Amino acid sequence: MDDDSISMVTSSAMTDDEVPKGPTVYFKTFGCRQNQYDTDYLKNLFRRRGYRVVEEGPADIVVVNTCAVTGRSAAKARQAIRAFARQGAKVVVTGCYSQIDPGQVADLPGVVAVSGVRGKGLALEALEEALRDGPGRTVVKVQPHEKTELFEEAFVERPTLTHAYLKVQEGCDDYCTYCIVPFARGPSRSRPLEEILKEAEKLIRMGKKELVLTGTHLGLYGPPPLSTLVKEICRLPGLVRLRLSSLEPHDVDEELLDCLRMPQVCHHLHLPLQSGSDRILRLMGRRYTLASFAKIAERARRIAPDLGLGTDIIVGFPGETDQDFQNTLRSLRDIGFSRVHAFRYSARPGTRAAALPGKVPEKEKSARLKEVLKVARELSLSFHRRYVGVPVEVLVEEELDRGMLTGVTRSYVRCWFYGKPDWAGELREVVPTKATSQGLIVARKDA
Structure with a gap:
């Protein structure tokens, strides 16, 4: 189910023989890959306690x-x-929103238990306390972050996916002026290398073909440096692909870029630019300039000419003039991103940017967002067109319908093509016949 989907129909991804007979629980996840990782952990925790986790509802309990x-x-x-x-x-409500404002969350109708980011198991603990107490009380178990807190180890089993998120770091120390994430996720802390390698080995044995390294601020991983972690994981027998999730531009050094030369490392980077105006970048508290960002992209493409380069853009930041915005549009085209995630600036309580002057009207924010998304579609289409008629290697994920399969390339381009359902989890070479802004299509041979 996607983030906007609320409707529920009776179904389960597991058979009656595979699940306990306790109350049914459905999980709804918003946000980033870290949240998906945390949800996977909670699913396993609930299963072990005797709950029946369903992939669609209706359910007795919704987390x-x-x-x-x-x-x-x-x-x-x-x-x-x-x-x-x-x-x-x-x-049951958990995650960043409840970490920041547990009182507001607890007042919402139907909420019986609230937990935050810290203490992953508190969601289940709060629920079971609420069930014991009976109707009328909402149990809140939200722990404040501490500078000395450690990474919470949480091995996550994933029985069906061809890829798996491997969370190696949590928290952020940067405190960009607009960002509430450090308040929600706490200070940076990293998993020990040995624990990560142990989980990676287990995931590979489970048949995962692609591991995705993820963290709140992945570039803060360490010690050892992130580049060392990447190289150690790539030494594991059986690993097919390793992908890096979002990285801050100022964390990308030569050692990390050099990892793109390794055959297992996907030719894909996601580097949030946020704005093409150096003045706005300073107001945002970002630690790079447009020129330094462009140099990183240039160095990466020298190593991996087929690099898929994604980014994030914020429109309507306080003080953003039309000239600042035009600089952003120009930078998107000049750098040549393959994927752009754009959103309107939203003032978050407690952040420094919330007090900045020069608020941009909502109507203007929406107009600017529309322009960015138009450019984003053009850039994605241009990047995808280079692969039409060219053999590309795709990691097959699943069958969608009647022989239509889907998967992704090393450059993180989505492909749709016809094949056999048992191809799932395999690397297959296909020759795209059509490009769209969403990805690549391979025509049916008998069409």
């Missing part, structure tokens, strides 16, 4: 793992919580 990166993210979580409450489910 909503929230995001708070923008005001809209929190609003979408509230909308989902109310919808599940109307369906009669007992709602």
Whole structure:
């Protein structure tokens, strides 16, 4: 189910013989890959306690793992919580939104238990306390972050996916002026190398073909440096692909770029630019300039000419003039991103940017967002067109419908093509016949 989907139909990804007979639990996840990782961990925790985890509802209990990166993210979580409450489910809320504002979350209808980011198992603990206490009380178990807190080890089993997220780091120390994530996720802490390698080995034995390294601020991983971690994982027998999730531009050094030469490392980077105006970047508290960002992209492409380069853009930051915005549009084209994730600036309580002057009207933010998304589609289409008629290697993920399969290339381009369902998990070479802004299509040979 996607982030905007609330409707629920009776179904389960597991058979009756594979699941316990306890209360049914459905998980709804908003936000980043870290949240998905945390949800996978919670699913396993609930299963071990005797709950029946369903992939679609209806369910006796719904666990909503929230995001708070923008005001809209929190609003979408509230909308989902109310919808599940109307369906009669007992709602457990966890994640960044409840870490930041547990009181507001606890007051929402249907909520029986609230936990935050720290103490992953507190979601289940709070729920079971609420069930013991009976109706009328919401149990809140949210622990404040501490500078000395350690990474919470949480091995996650994933029985079906061809890829797996491997969380290696948590938290952020940068405190960009617009960002609430450090308040929600806490200070940076990293998993020991030995624990990561142990989990990676287990995932490979489970048949995972692609591991995705993820963290709140992945570049802060260490010690050892992230480049060393990448090289150690690539030494593991049986690893097919290793992909890096989002990295801050100032964390990308020559040693990390050199990892793109390794055959297992995907030719894909996601580097948030946020703005093409150096003045706005300074107001945001970002630690790079447009010129230094462009040099990183140039060096990466010298190593991997087929590099897929994604980015994030914020429009309507306080003080952003039309000239600042035009600089952003120009930088998107000049750097030549393959994928752009853009969103309107949303003031988050407690951040420095919330007090900045020069607020941009919402109507202007929406107009600017529309322009960025138009450029984004053009850039994605241009990047995808280079692969039409060219053999590309695709990691097959699943069958969608009647022989239509889907998967991704090393450059993180989505492909749709026809084949056999048992190709899932295999690397297959296909020759795209059509490009769209969403990805590549391979025509049916008998069409």
